Amino acid sequence: MKKKEMISELLVLIFTTIIVYFVYTYKRSHYYLDKRGVKYVPGVPLFGNSLQASLQKRHPCEDFDAVYKAFPDEKYVGFIETSTVALIIRDPELIKNITVKDFDHFTDHRSFFENSELFGGSLVMMKGEKWHDMRATLSPAFTSSKMKQIMPFMAQISDNIIEHLKDHQLEDIDLGDIMHRYTNDVIASAGFGLQVNSLKDKENEFYMAGQNLFKFNAVQKLLFIATAIFPGLLKILKINLFPEKTIKFFRHLVTSTMEYREKNNVERPDIIQLLMQASKGILKHTADSNEKDVGFAATKEIVKPQGAVRQWSQDELCGQVFLFFIAGFESSASVLVMCIHELTINPEVQEKLYQEIRTFHKKNSSLTFDNITELKYLDCVLNETMRKWTSAMIMDRVCVKPYELPPPREGAKTLQLKPGDFVYNSLYSIHMDPKYYPQPKLFDPDRFSDENKHKIKPFTFMPFGVGPRNCIGSRFALLEIKLLVYKIVLNFKLLKCEKTSDPIELHTEDFNIKAKGGSWIRMELRQ
Template structure:
């Protein structure tokens, strides 16, 4: 019996090697596409799968291997991926020919993960378009103006908390996560929590469970991505059911309470309630102002059709707002604080701008935050060097012909169902577009230097109609905290502050290996 089992396993592996692994290589070879031969089953992601390096570094290795190619092949496990590294072709895929590449790669469907799978991030086709148009008015400048006071209140809570912790060396990750958690709790869910005082409050503790993946969740995630049918056999769900039910009940109960008691509050739940009732104005007629250089604008035009949404569909949008907004914003803020600690001259320049602003303005507001130009530059540079995006993924839904990957090459046919990744971070770190890319240099984004940035080489919030709908919210959240933090405290480098920063390998977002340790010293 044991011999028969061994024969079966060896035969299966050989069959896989010949018909799957080699088939992908033959596919690339026959069509003139360059690639790095992968490892069976793991392809080009062996090192990141086993936490030897970050996922970005696996992708960046392929980017750097072929500097003269417009696009190359990539093996994500057993899935062939087309990696686009040319800015003009990225524009073609994400904007000019968006109707050929409308959808994201599906991580989980609604059957497996009802809230995540039913969110704007995972929706396809016209259903996605309708939901995007429904939500767009909720993220315009006029709506963000009402949310900024929530951010100011919570940043003040953090500043107050630090008064009793100035002599401590601290890893700012926990501190920043409590800030972004409380901002989301207030701006999305209508809750007033202070996670600096009440460290074990239910909202914070439950939210953390979404991002603490054990080895089994990581295994399920890998299997579900590479072998969806097998993933369903294992149960498929990556988020704990108890946690998702907490968020579902919270939104449902809040909506019910507000309807019964005729209560309104300028937060995401209120905006979704208005959207579901058709009370929000179309994004076309709303202001489309910027809160910084990195802001992306709505590119879809309303087609006049209004879809009715179920309660579950609306709850899914508040859920993804937490998942996407909490972790990505926290990671960017942590890396920014870390960079300011190891670049004191930049921190001092930022402080002088903020101090002068404070002397001439009464309070920070949505209408005057754009005056802080250097603050915007610092955040732009953080999002260049440590962008949470990494890649912009797209699925081909209509056949498309790409021009040759190099002079003298052949055109490449992208078929429906093919997966396309558009590079982001690798372009941000390419010296061809950003000289001395490892240097943290906010001056790249000075008004007199912005013209040097080639279009589609800087994309922290994505490009095209499927860009990040919450870019204004995220930038405001980051700016409010940095303003209050730098105004009140010096951020000091300590013995445990990593310099240079090396990436943590067991996280999806970009974080410093060993943490981001600093000390806060009150300014006189």
């Protein structure tokens, strides 16, 4: 009996300590912001400003947006997380300073999943000079000339999708499933040199490995939340968020492919080949004289190599391929799903796009890297999709050396940031701010027409981020998305079915951007 009482008392003590800790950090957050004259929404202990998303009552980006909207005249506002405080930057000029002009003060991302094999050593998680050197190493893989070589692989896979859809016209189609299989197969080919058709072989090993990465079970969700509360917890406990079996699969795939190509003198214009050159220190950054944008949203490479070429370990290189898969599989599929969904519920936009594509198709034998920019309305449609449903909800930046922020409003004090402090640039909120985009919920591709895009205020459209830390694979993503949208609209009329949601509401039980109830439509083969 005495032992049971001791255990009960110990549990009460632990529980009380946890409660006291969270109440203390909650009050400390308020004190920090009050002292500096920064406005904030109080939130609740433990959850801060993320209670609704934690309870799955709204999407995480909507929790950020609620704080963003609460103080429309502020340059920045406080966002209270579980045990930390961040600043949501609302002013585009200040975003420019943080991400570009004064980038040397904000070179790093927050440390998440540092203990995670492969992802923990990826470009996103790298810091300082190591990040700079890896970025310079990888940038030659994403130039226009390299994308031109990779595009035929994308075209072949997009043809597989069209043939599959022809066999299922006028059936209810789950866009999420189709688009994820497409992006999976594109990455398998362009990244790993594998020929995969996930529509015929639905449970192939490569596709199932990707599914295991993004379908978190209850334990993984708890670990993800624990990481947000205690960023160093997983590192201390040496817990890996991603399944060990999946990590081993990707590691073996990369190393075995490199070894096979080395032994058999095989070369293929893909990411693996470039990393093999990097591992030997022979991959050089050369200027691409024919560098070409493939859309208004494409980012420009800012980072240049400096000093001696760094040689990378095989583990470090595996991490970059792993990141390439994570980014390309989910983000591009999300944009594709929302784009086709919007075209379905906006038939006038769909018809205007079809007429452009039809006219283009009559003049050109095929869609190529050199003529893809002629499809200007397609670019507008894609830009509007990424504005309204940006897959990168926020850009986080960590202060690495002291920095002075201007006052959040006239008459207030400046704010001194110290190393370790971090800020959020809320892309979703800025993209949906009526100050920059009137009637933001309206799907209006003409916002990005040649006649109107000059009206877009700089640093208010950032689907691939901005500055040196922008998305290195923007050209790759734009090409694979445009290719498939082009072929789908050319071949099919997109129709609503009973399960098509209109208007679209965000699914609240996931971190990714997707429609509540899924995106279901029908396709009718055009005559």
